Amino acid sequence: MNELPGDLMYTNDHEWLRREDDGSVTVGITDHAQLALGDLVYVELPELEQEVDAGGDMAVVESVKAASDVYAPIAGTVVEVNEELADDPERINSDPYGDGWIVRLKPSGEDGDLMSPDEYQALLDELDS
Numbered sequence: 001m002n003e004l005p006g007d008l009m010y011t012n013d014h015e016w017l018r019r020e021d022d023g024s025v026t027v028g029i030t031d032h033a034q035l036a037l038g039d040l041v042y043v044e045l046p047e048l049e050q051e052v053d054a055g056g057d058m059a060v061v062e063s064v065k066a067a068s069d070v071y072a073p074i075a076g077t078v079v080e081v082n083e084e085l086a087d088d089p090e091r092i093n094s095d096p097y098g099d100g101w102i103v104r105l106k107p108s109g110e111d112g113d114l115m116s117p118d119e120y121q122a123l124l125d126e127l128d129s
Contacts, residue, residue: 004031004117005097006117008097008117009073010030010115010116010120011112011114011115012115014030014033015027015028015030015033015072016028016029016030016073017073017074020104024106025073025074025076025106026101026103026104027058027070027101027103028092028096028101028102029092029096030096032124032127034100037063037065038063038065039064040092040093041063041064042061042089043059043061043062043086043089043092044062045082045086045103046078048081049077050077050078051077051108052072052075052078053075054075054109054111055113056072057069057070057071057072058078059102059103061089061092072105073114074105074114075108076105076106076107077105077108080103080104081102082102085100
């Protein structure tokens, strides 16, 4: 069983989001997602000021196994990207809920389909069974 931080919201596509004190939202992929992908070798980050729709493509993570889209859990504008991932994509593998964050968004509309930690854990349990 994965240890899920209780202060995050999750998506069916295995992204997480954290609401920050300044109103922005930090987004990354879950521990489950990074384990499924394996060792990450490249991250394609969005442009600053790029508008994203809830559920729309926002970034790409590539591993030795596969490439996978990262979807925006909410609609918003990209206000910051994790530049450290360009040289060290493995940060996502080693710390998916901390230093491995991918983008920060300024919300501009509706949230996507978000789950609480308990709801996401139920999804993971279903996938494991």
